[in-house]
Amino acid sequence: MSRKYKITRVEITGATPYLGHDRNGAPIRTKDPEQVMAWLCGAWRFRFNQHRSNRCRYLIGTTGSTGLLEPIGSMDRRSNADTRHDHDWIGAVPDLILTSTWMMERKEWAAAVERRRTNREHGRKPGRMPGFKRLRQGRRFTCMSNRGKGYRVVKYSRKHAEAIIGGTDPRGWRDDGARYQIHIHFRLSRPVPESTSIHVDWTHRTISFTAPIEPHHHQPTGAMVGVDVGVVHEAALSDGRLLDLPGKRLRHIENRINGLQRAQARCVRESPYDNTRDYLRKGPSNRYLRLRKQINRLNACKTRIITDWQHKTSRRLVDDHDLIVMEALQPANMSRKPRPQADPDRPDHWLPNGRNAKRALNRGMREASLGRFRTMVEYKSHAAGITFLAVNPAYTSQTCHKCGHVAAENRESQAVFHCHACHWEGNADVNAAINILDKGLRLNDPSGRDTSETRNRSVGPCGGQTDRTAAPSRRGAIIMPGGSRQ
Ligand SMILES: [Zn+2]
Structure with a gap:
Protein backbone atom coordinates (compact mmCIF):
# COMPACT_ATOMS: atom_id res chain seq x y z
CA MET A 1 0.00 0.00 0.00
CA SER A 2 1.27 3.44 -0.72
CA ARG A 3 0.05 7.00 -0.54
CA LYS A 4 0.96 9.60 -3.11
CA TYR A 5 1.35 13.35 -2.68
CA LYS A 6 2.08 16.25 -4.99
CA ILE A 7 5.56 17.77 -4.63
CA THR A 8 5.33 21.56 -4.37
CA ARG A 9 9.00 22.47 -4.27
CA VAL A 10 12.45 21.19 -3.34
CA GLU A 11 15.22 23.06 -1.56
CA ILE A 12 18.76 22.15 -0.59
CA THR A 13 20.21 23.32 2.72
CA GLY A 14 23.55 22.83 4.49
CA ALA A 15 26.62 22.07 2.36
CA THR A 16 26.61 22.17 -1.43
CA PRO A 17 26.22 18.68 -2.93
CA TYR A 18 29.00 17.49 -5.21
CA LEU A 19 27.50 16.12 -8.44
CA GLY A 20 30.67 15.02 -10.25
CA HIS A 21 32.67 16.61 -13.05
CA ASP A 22 31.60 18.20 -16.29
CA ARG A 23 33.33 17.18 -19.55
CA ASN A 24 36.19 19.65 -18.99
CA GLY A 25 36.97 18.16 -15.60
CA ALA A 26 35.55 21.06 -13.63
CA PRO A 27 33.60 20.00 -10.53
CA ILE A 28 29.82 20.52 -10.51
CA ARG A 29 28.63 21.78 -7.16
CA THR A 30 25.19 23.28 -7.00
CA LYS A 31 22.13 23.83 -4.83
CA ASP A 32 19.84 24.03 -7.85
CA PRO A 33 16.96 21.64 -6.97
CA GLU A 34 16.34 20.64 -10.61
CA GLN A 35 19.95 19.57 -11.09
CA VAL A 36 20.21 17.84 -7.74
CA MET A 37 17.01 15.83 -8.24
CA ALA A 38 18.00 14.84 -11.79
CA TRP A 39 21.37 13.73 -10.42
CA LEU A 40 19.75 11.56 -7.70
CA CYS A 41 17.43 9.97 -10.26
CA GLY A 42 20.35 9.31 -12.58
CA ALA A 43 22.38 7.69 -9.82
CA TRP A 44 19.47 5.52 -8.79
CA ARG A 45 18.91 4.35 -12.37
CA PHE A 46 22.64 3.69 -12.82
CA ARG A 47 22.83 1.48 -9.72
CA PHE A 48 19.54 -0.27 -10.55
CA ASN A 49 20.83 -1.18 -14.01
CA GLN A 50 24.04 -2.52 -12.48
CA HIS A 51 21.96 -5.03 -10.50
CA ARG A 52 19.76 -5.76 -13.50
CA SER A 53 22.80 -6.55 -15.65
CA ASN A 54 23.28 -9.80 -13.67
CA ARG A 55 19.91 -11.24 -14.71
CA CYS A 56 19.77 -13.98 -17.30
CA ARG A 57 17.52 -14.94 -20.16
CA TYR A 58 17.25 -18.11 -22.18
CA LEU A 59 19.12 -18.21 -25.45
CA ILE A 60 16.64 -18.16 -28.32
CA GLY A 61 15.25 -21.62 -28.95
CA THR A 62 16.34 -23.11 -25.62
CA THR A 63 13.89 -22.94 -22.74
CA GLY A 64 12.94 -24.95 -19.70
CA SER A 65 15.18 -27.58 -18.12
CA THR A 66 17.46 -27.85 -21.15
CA GLY A 67 17.69 -24.10 -21.68
CA LEU A 68 20.96 -22.24 -21.87
CA LEU A 69 21.08 -19.01 -19.90
CA GLU A 70 22.94 -15.90 -20.91
CA PRO A 71 23.19 -12.70 -18.88
CA ILE A 72 21.21 -9.75 -20.25
CA GLY A 73 23.99 -7.33 -19.34
CA SER A 74 27.61 -7.06 -18.36
CA MET A 75 27.17 -8.81 -14.96
CA ASP A 76 28.32 -5.84 -12.90
CA ARG A 77 28.65 -7.17 -9.35
CA ARG A 78 30.27 -4.18 -7.68
CA SER A 79 29.19 -3.19 -4.17
CA ASN A 80 27.94 0.27 -3.21
CA ALA A 81 31.40 1.19 -1.90
CA ASP A 82 33.22 -0.05 -5.01
CA THR A 83 30.80 1.77 -7.29
CA ARG A 84 31.30 4.99 -5.33
CA HIS A 85 35.06 4.53 -5.61
CA ASP A 86 34.98 3.92 -9.38
CA HIS A 87 32.44 6.64 -10.23
CA ASP A 88 33.04 9.71 -8.12
CA TRP A 89 29.89 11.42 -9.39
CA ILE A 90 27.76 9.20 -7.15
CA GLY A 91 30.04 9.77 -4.18
CA ALA A 92 27.60 12.12 -2.45
CA VAL A 93 24.41 10.11 -3.07
CA PRO A 94 22.76 9.10 0.25
CA ASP A 95 23.45 5.47 1.08
CA LEU A 96 19.84 4.38 1.51
CA ILE A 97 18.99 5.59 -2.00
CA LEU A 98 21.71 3.39 -3.51
CA THR A 99 20.77 0.45 -1.26
CA SER A 100 17.11 0.64 -2.27
CA THR A 101 17.98 -0.23 -5.89
CA TRP A 102 18.92 -3.75 -4.86
CA MET A 103 15.57 -4.34 -3.17
CA MET A 104 13.54 -2.71 -5.95
CA GLU A 105 15.32 -4.67 -8.67
CA ARG A 106 14.66 -8.02 -6.95
CA LYS A 107 11.06 -7.09 -6.25
CA GLU A 108 10.34 -6.11 -9.84
CA TRP A 109 12.00 -9.21 -11.26
CA ALA A 110 10.21 -11.59 -8.88
CA ALA A 111 6.87 -9.91 -9.64
CA ALA A 112 7.45 -10.39 -13.37
CA VAL A 113 8.28 -14.09 -12.92
CA GLU A 114 5.13 -14.53 -10.85
CA ARG A 115 2.97 -12.55 -13.27
CA ARG A 116 4.18 -14.61 -16.24
CA ARG A 117 3.43 -17.84 -14.43
CA THR A 118 -0.09 -16.68 -13.52
CA ASN A 119 -0.76 -15.51 -17.06
CA ARG A 120 0.35 -18.85 -18.46
CA GLU A 121 -1.85 -20.73 -16.00
CA HIS A 122 -4.83 -18.67 -17.15
CA GLY A 123 -4.08 -19.30 -20.82
CA ARG A 124 -3.01 -15.72 -21.47
CA LYS A 125 0.16 -14.52 -23.12
CA PRO A 126 2.91 -14.43 -20.48
CA GLY A 127 4.25 -10.99 -21.38
CA ARG A 128 7.81 -9.73 -21.41
CA MET A 129 10.40 -9.77 -18.67
CA PRO A 130 11.48 -6.30 -17.56
CA GLY A 131 14.74 -4.96 -18.99
CA PHE A 132 16.98 -2.06 -18.09
CA LYS A 133 15.50 1.19 -16.81
CA ARG A 134 15.61 3.81 -19.56
CA LEU A 135 15.71 7.55 -19.13
CA ARG A 136 12.59 7.93 -21.23
CA GLN A 137 10.66 5.81 -18.71
CA GLY A 138 10.89 8.75 -16.34
CA ARG A 139 13.10 10.08 -13.60
CA ARG A 140 12.57 8.46 -10.22
CA PHE A 141 14.32 7.22 -7.15
CA THR A 142 13.52 5.38 -3.95
CA CYS A 143 14.89 5.94 -0.48
CA MET A 144 14.55 3.41 2.30
CA SER A 145 13.63 4.44 5.82
CA ASN A 146 15.70 1.91 7.77
CA ARG A 147 14.03 2.94 11.04
CA GLY A 148 14.14 6.63 10.29
CA LYS A 149 17.76 6.82 9.15
CA GLY A 150 16.97 7.33 5.46
CA TYR A 151 14.60 10.26 5.68
CA ARG A 152 12.25 11.95 8.09
CA VAL A 153 8.92 13.63 7.62
CA VAL A 154 8.13 17.00 9.18
CA LYS A 155 4.64 18.42 9.22
CA TYR A 156 4.40 22.21 9.08
CA SER A 157 0.73 22.97 8.84
CA ARG A 158 -2.56 21.38 7.95
CA LYS A 159 -1.65 21.28 4.25
CA HIS A 160 2.11 21.40 4.15
CA ALA A 161 4.78 18.84 5.06
CA GLU A 162 8.22 17.87 3.87
CA ALA A 163 10.43 14.81 3.64
CA ILE A 164 14.08 15.47 4.48
CA ILE A 165 16.84 13.29 3.03
CA GLY A 166 20.35 13.86 4.35
CA GLY A 167 23.63 13.16 2.55
CA THR A 168 27.36 13.67 2.95
CA ASP A 169 29.82 15.09 0.43
CA PRO A 170 32.85 12.90 -0.31
CA ARG A 171 36.22 13.86 1.18
CA GLY A 172 37.96 16.61 -0.76
CA TRP A 173 34.70 18.43 -1.56
CA ARG A 174 33.77 19.71 1.86
CA ASP A 175 34.76 23.41 1.90
CA ASP A 176 31.35 24.61 3.13
CA GLY A 177 30.67 21.63 5.41
CA ALA A 178 30.07 17.95 4.79
CA ARG A 179 26.35 17.41 5.36
CA TYR A 180 23.58 18.60 3.07
CA GLN A 181 19.80 18.14 3.32
CA ILE A 182 17.27 17.81 0.54
CA HIS A 183 13.87 19.13 1.62
CA ILE A 184 11.05 17.75 -0.53
CA HIS A 185 7.97 19.85 0.24
CA PHE A 186 4.63 18.29 -0.59
CA ARG A 187 0.95 19.07 -0.27
CA LEU A 188 -0.43 17.18 2.69
CA SER A 189 -3.68 16.00 1.10
CA ARG A 190 -4.13 13.21 3.69
CA PRO A 191 -2.20 11.90 6.72
CA VAL A 192 1.23 10.40 6.04
CA PRO A 193 1.42 6.71 7.09
CA GLU A 194 4.26 5.04 9.00
CA SER A 195 6.33 4.19 5.94
CA THR A 196 9.18 1.84 5.10
CA SER A 197 10.34 3.74 2.02
CA ILE A 198 9.60 6.78 -0.10
CA HIS A 199 9.37 6.83 -3.85
CA VAL A 200 9.97 10.11 -5.70
CA ASP A 201 8.69 10.41 -9.25
CA TRP A 202 10.46 13.52 -10.51
CA THR A 203 8.86 13.35 -13.96
CA HIS A 204 5.38 13.70 -12.49
CA ARG A 205 6.52 15.59 -9.39
CA THR A 206 4.99 13.16 -6.90
CA ILE A 207 6.20 11.48 -3.74
CA SER A 208 4.73 8.21 -2.41
CA PHE A 209 5.11 6.61 0.99
CA THR A 210 5.12 2.82 1.03
CA ALA A 211 3.65 1.21 4.10
CA PRO A 212 2.88 -2.39 5.03
CA ILE A 213 -0.80 -3.30 4.62
CA GLU A 214 -2.61 -2.62 7.86
CA PRO A 215 -4.54 -5.63 9.17
CA HIS A 216 -8.23 -4.98 8.77
CA HIS A 217 -10.59 -5.87 11.59
CA HIS A 218 -13.80 -7.17 10.13
CA GLN A 219 -16.98 -6.94 12.19
CA PRO A 220 -19.06 -10.03 11.35
CA THR A 221 -22.38 -9.03 9.83
CA GLY A 222 -23.76 -12.43 8.81
CA ALA A 223 -24.64 -11.12 5.34
CA LEU A 245 -19.87 4.47 -11.75
CA PRO A 246 -20.27 8.26 -11.57
CA GLY A 247 -21.61 8.35 -15.11
CA LYS A 248 -22.27 12.06 -15.35
CA ARG A 249 -18.70 13.04 -14.51
CA LEU A 250 -17.23 10.38 -16.81
CA ARG A 251 -19.49 11.40 -19.69
CA HIS A 252 -18.51 15.02 -19.23
CA ILE A 253 -14.82 14.07 -19.52
CA GLU A 254 -15.49 11.83 -22.52
CA ASN A 255 -17.26 14.68 -24.30
CA ARG A 256 -14.27 16.91 -23.75
CA ILE A 257 -11.92 14.20 -25.04
CA ASN A 258 -14.08 13.80 -28.14
CA GLY A 259 -13.91 17.52 -28.80
CA LEU A 260 -10.13 17.55 -28.49
CA GLN A 261 -9.82 14.51 -30.74
CA ARG A 262 -11.90 16.30 -33.39
CA ALA A 263 -9.51 19.23 -33.14
CA GLN A 264 -6.60 16.83 -33.60
CA ALA A 265 -8.25 15.40 -36.70
CA ARG A 266 -8.61 18.95 -38.02
CA CYS A 267 -4.85 19.47 -37.56
CA VAL A 268 -4.19 16.42 -39.74
CA ARG A 269 -6.80 17.42 -42.32
CA GLU A 270 -5.42 20.92 -42.75
CA SER A 271 -1.87 19.61 -43.16
CA PRO A 272 -0.48 18.58 -46.57
CA TYR A 273 -0.35 14.91 -45.50
CA ASP A 274 -2.97 12.33 -46.39
CA ASN A 275 -3.08 10.36 -43.15
CA THR A 276 -2.18 10.63 -39.48
CA ARG A 277 0.78 8.31 -39.82
CA ASP A 278 2.57 10.49 -42.39
CA TYR A 279 1.60 13.59 -40.46
CA LEU A 280 3.14 12.26 -37.25
CA ARG A 281 6.26 11.05 -39.02
CA LYS A 282 6.88 14.43 -40.64
CA GLY A 283 6.57 16.21 -37.31
CA PRO A 284 3.20 17.15 -35.87
CA SER A 285 2.41 20.78 -35.08
CA ASN A 286 2.76 22.22 -31.60
CA ARG A 287 -1.00 22.53 -31.50
CA TYR A 288 -1.38 18.81 -32.16
CA LEU A 289 1.10 17.94 -29.41
CA ARG A 290 -0.63 20.27 -26.97
CA LEU A 291 -3.95 18.59 -27.72
CA ARG A 292 -2.39 15.19 -27.17
CA LYS A 293 -1.14 16.30 -23.78
CA GLN A 294 -4.59 17.53 -22.82
CA ILE A 295 -6.19 14.26 -23.94
CA ASN A 296 -3.69 12.22 -21.94
CA ARG A 297 -4.41 14.34 -18.90
CA LEU A 298 -8.17 13.85 -19.24
CA ASN A 299 -7.78 10.10 -19.73
CA ALA A 300 -5.66 9.90 -16.60
CA CYS A 301 -8.35 11.83 -14.75
CA LYS A 302 -10.99 9.39 -15.95
CA THR A 303 -8.91 6.43 -14.78
CA ARG A 304 -8.48 8.02 -11.36
CA ILE A 305 -12.23 8.54 -10.97
CA ILE A 306 -12.92 4.90 -11.86
CA THR A 307 -10.18 3.53 -9.58
CA ASP A 308 -11.35 5.68 -6.68
CA TRP A 309 -14.93 4.47 -7.10
CA LYS A 337 -16.08 -12.40 -29.35
CA PRO A 338 -19.06 -11.70 -31.59
CA ARG A 339 -19.57 -14.75 -33.79
CA PRO A 340 -18.99 -14.09 -37.52
CA GLN A 341 -22.28 -14.00 -39.39
CA ALA A 342 -22.51 -15.36 -42.92
CA ASP A 343 -24.31 -13.21 -45.47
CA PRO A 344 -27.31 -15.30 -46.65
CA ASP A 345 -27.37 -13.67 -50.11
CA ARG A 346 -23.70 -13.91 -50.99
CA PRO A 347 -21.65 -16.99 -50.12
CA ASP A 348 -18.17 -16.33 -48.64
CA HIS A 349 -19.26 -12.88 -47.54
CA TRP A 350 -19.76 -11.83 -43.96
CA LEU A 351 -22.15 -9.40 -42.40
CA PRO A 352 -20.73 -6.73 -40.11
CA ASN A 353 -20.86 -8.00 -36.54
CA GLY A 354 -19.54 -4.99 -34.65
CA ARG A 355 -15.97 -6.13 -34.32
CA ASN A 356 -14.08 -3.18 -35.60
CA ALA A 357 -10.83 -2.06 -34.09
CA LYS A 358 -12.15 0.78 -31.98
CA ARG A 359 -14.82 -1.34 -30.37
CA CYS A 462 -10.15 -18.89 -3.84
CA GLY A 463 -9.74 -18.00 -0.23
CA GLY A 464 -11.59 -17.55 2.99
CA GLN A 465 -10.86 -18.69 6.48
CA THR A 466 -11.18 -22.42 5.91
CA ASP A 467 -9.41 -22.72 2.62
CA ARG A 468 -6.53 -20.36 3.05
CA THR A 469 -4.33 -22.88 4.82
CA ALA A 470 -4.97 -25.52 2.18
CA ALA A 471 -4.18 -23.24 -0.72
CA PRO A 472 -0.67 -23.79 -2.08
CA SER A 473 1.55 -20.89 -1.19
CA ARG A 474 3.32 -19.32 -4.10
CA ARG A 475 5.16 -16.87 -1.88
CA GLY A 476 7.84 -19.48 -1.36
CA ALA A 477 8.67 -19.71 -5.05
CA ILE A 478 12.42 -19.87 -5.48
CA ILE A 479 14.13 -17.41 -7.75
CA MET A 480 17.45 -18.79 -8.89
CA PRO A 481 20.48 -16.71 -8.03
CA GLY A 482 21.17 -14.56 -11.02
CA GLY A 483 17.54 -15.06 -11.92
CA SER A 484 16.46 -17.49 -14.55
CA ARG A 485 14.10 -16.17 -17.14
CA GLN A 486 10.89 -18.11 -16.88
ZN1 LIG B 1 -38.87 -18.90 -13.71
Missing part, protein backbone atom coordinates in the same frame (compact mmCIF):
# COMPACT_ATOMS: atom_id res chain seq x y z
CA MET A 224 -23.84 -12.91 2.08
CA VAL A 225 -23.85 -11.41 -1.38
CA GLY A 226 -23.43 -12.45 -5.01
CA VAL A 227 -21.96 -9.85 -7.37
CA ASP A 228 -22.41 -9.72 -11.12
CA VAL A 229 -20.03 -7.27 -12.76
CA GLY A 230 -21.14 -5.84 -16.06
CA VAL A 231 -20.78 -3.08 -18.56
CA VAL A 232 -24.03 -1.18 -18.03
CA HIS A 233 -24.02 -1.46 -14.25
CA GLU A 234 -20.52 -1.85 -12.90
CA ALA A 235 -21.88 -4.23 -10.24
CA ALA A 236 -25.30 -5.76 -9.55
CA LEU A 237 -25.84 -7.31 -6.10
CA SER A 238 -28.02 -10.28 -5.27
CA ASP A 239 -30.00 -8.12 -2.81
CA GLY A 240 -31.24 -6.04 -5.75
CA ARG A 241 -28.89 -3.08 -5.50
CA LEU A 242 -27.23 -1.74 -8.64
CA LEU A 243 -23.89 0.02 -8.23
CA ASP A 244 -22.96 2.48 -10.95
CA GLN A 310 -13.78 0.86 -7.32
CA HIS A 311 -11.69 1.11 -4.16
CA LYS A 312 -14.49 2.70 -2.16
CA THR A 313 -17.17 0.34 -3.45
CA SER A 314 -15.12 -2.82 -2.91
CA ARG A 315 -14.25 -1.63 0.60
CA ARG A 316 -17.96 -1.18 1.38
CA LEU A 317 -18.83 -4.60 -0.05
CA VAL A 318 -16.18 -6.31 2.08
CA ASP A 319 -17.12 -4.38 5.23
CA ASP A 320 -20.81 -5.18 4.90
CA HIS A 321 -20.63 -8.92 4.17
CA ASP A 322 -19.14 -12.15 5.51
CA LEU A 323 -19.23 -14.02 2.21
CA ILE A 324 -18.86 -12.67 -1.32
CA VAL A 325 -19.34 -14.69 -4.50
CA MET A 326 -18.16 -13.41 -7.89
CA GLU A 327 -17.49 -14.77 -11.35
CA ALA A 328 -14.22 -16.63 -11.88
CA LEU A 329 -11.83 -14.87 -14.22
CA GLN A 330 -12.10 -16.28 -17.69
CA PRO A 331 -9.00 -17.38 -19.60
CA ALA A 332 -8.19 -15.07 -22.49
CA ASN A 333 -9.02 -17.63 -25.15
CA MET A 334 -12.55 -17.92 -23.77
CA SER A 335 -13.27 -14.21 -23.90
CA ARG A 336 -16.45 -13.43 -25.74
CA ALA A 360 -12.31 -4.05 -29.57
CA LEU A 361 -10.15 -1.44 -27.89
CA ASN A 362 -13.01 -0.07 -25.81
CA ARG A 363 -14.12 -3.55 -24.84
CA GLY A 364 -10.59 -4.37 -23.76
CA MET A 365 -10.54 -1.31 -21.53
CA ARG A 366 -13.92 -2.14 -20.03
CA GLU A 367 -12.94 -5.74 -19.35
CA ALA A 368 -9.70 -4.63 -17.73
CA SER A 369 -11.68 -2.28 -15.51
CA LEU A 370 -14.09 -5.06 -14.49
CA GLY A 371 -11.21 -7.44 -13.80
CA ARG A 372 -9.60 -4.79 -11.61
CA PHE A 373 -12.77 -4.39 -9.56
CA ARG A 374 -12.94 -8.14 -9.00
CA THR A 375 -9.27 -8.23 -7.94
CA MET A 376 -9.90 -5.42 -5.46
CA VAL A 377 -12.81 -7.26 -3.85
CA GLU A 378 -10.73 -10.42 -3.72
CA TYR A 379 -7.65 -9.00 -2.02
CA LYS A 380 -9.68 -6.87 0.37
CA SER A 381 -11.67 -10.00 1.33
CA HIS A 382 -8.43 -11.85 2.06
CA ALA A 383 -7.11 -8.98 4.16
CA ALA A 384 -10.35 -8.86 6.16
CA GLY A 385 -10.46 -12.66 6.55
CA ILE A 386 -13.90 -13.11 4.98
CA THR A 387 -14.81 -15.83 2.49
CA PHE A 388 -14.42 -15.01 -1.18
CA LEU A 389 -15.68 -17.55 -3.73
CA ALA A 390 -15.29 -17.57 -7.51
CA VAL A 391 -17.76 -19.55 -9.62
CA ASN A 392 -18.03 -20.35 -13.28
CA PRO A 393 -20.48 -17.77 -14.67
CA ALA A 394 -21.82 -20.09 -17.39
CA TYR A 395 -25.65 -19.78 -17.77
CA THR A 396 -26.02 -17.48 -14.77
CA SER A 397 -27.52 -14.82 -17.03
CA GLN A 398 -29.97 -17.21 -18.73
CA THR A 399 -31.23 -19.10 -15.67
CA CYS A 400 -34.33 -18.00 -13.75
CA HIS A 401 -33.41 -17.78 -10.07
CA LYS A 402 -37.00 -18.60 -9.00
CA CYS A 403 -37.67 -21.83 -10.90
CA GLY A 404 -34.31 -22.69 -12.46
CA HIS A 405 -35.61 -22.57 -16.03
CA VAL A 406 -32.69 -22.09 -18.46
CA ALA A 407 -33.30 -20.48 -21.84
CA ALA A 408 -31.63 -17.79 -23.89
CA GLU A 409 -35.06 -16.21 -24.59
CA ASN A 410 -35.52 -15.55 -20.87
CA ARG A 411 -33.37 -12.52 -21.26
CA GLU A 412 -35.67 -10.14 -23.03
CA SER A 413 -33.19 -7.32 -23.43
CA GLN A 414 -29.95 -6.22 -21.85
CA ALA A 415 -31.78 -5.00 -18.76
CA VAL A 416 -34.97 -7.07 -18.50
CA PHE A 417 -35.24 -10.72 -17.54
CA HIS A 418 -38.58 -12.43 -18.16
CA CYS A 419 -38.91 -16.12 -17.27
CA HIS A 420 -40.94 -18.05 -19.82
CA ALA A 421 -41.77 -20.80 -17.30
CA CYS A 422 -42.81 -18.97 -14.10
CA HIS A 423 -43.20 -15.44 -15.53
CA TRP A 424 -40.89 -13.80 -13.02
CA GLU A 425 -39.80 -10.46 -14.36
CA GLY A 426 -37.03 -8.19 -13.17
CA ASN A 427 -33.55 -6.83 -13.67
CA ALA A 428 -31.36 -9.26 -15.62
CA ASP A 429 -28.14 -8.38 -13.78
CA VAL A 430 -29.72 -8.85 -10.36
CA ASN A 431 -31.06 -12.24 -11.48
CA ALA A 432 -27.52 -13.21 -12.53
CA ALA A 433 -26.13 -12.01 -9.19
CA ILE A 434 -28.63 -14.20 -7.29
CA ASN A 435 -27.62 -17.20 -9.43
CA ILE A 436 -23.96 -16.50 -8.74
CA LEU A 437 -24.65 -16.42 -4.98
CA ASP A 438 -26.60 -19.73 -5.23
CA LYS A 439 -23.73 -21.36 -7.12
CA GLY A 440 -21.27 -20.15 -4.51
CA LEU A 441 -23.37 -21.46 -1.61
CA ARG A 442 -23.72 -24.88 -3.26
CA LEU A 443 -19.95 -24.91 -3.71
CA ASN A 444 -19.30 -23.89 -0.11
CA ASP A 445 -21.63 -26.51 1.35
CA PRO A 446 -19.99 -29.97 1.16
CA SER A 447 -23.33 -31.86 1.38
CA GLY A 448 -24.80 -30.18 -1.67
CA ARG A 449 -21.62 -30.34 -3.70
CA ASP A 450 -22.27 -29.87 -7.35
CA THR A 451 -19.90 -32.20 -9.18
CA SER A 452 -20.12 -30.37 -12.47
CA GLU A 453 -18.78 -27.31 -10.66
CA THR A 454 -15.88 -28.87 -8.86
CA ARG A 455 -14.61 -30.58 -11.96
CA ASN A 456 -13.95 -27.24 -13.57
CA ARG A 457 -10.44 -26.14 -12.73
CA SER A 458 -11.21 -22.45 -12.68
CA VAL A 459 -13.96 -22.99 -10.13
CA GLY A 460 -13.10 -23.32 -6.52
CA PRO A 461 -12.84 -21.49 -3.28
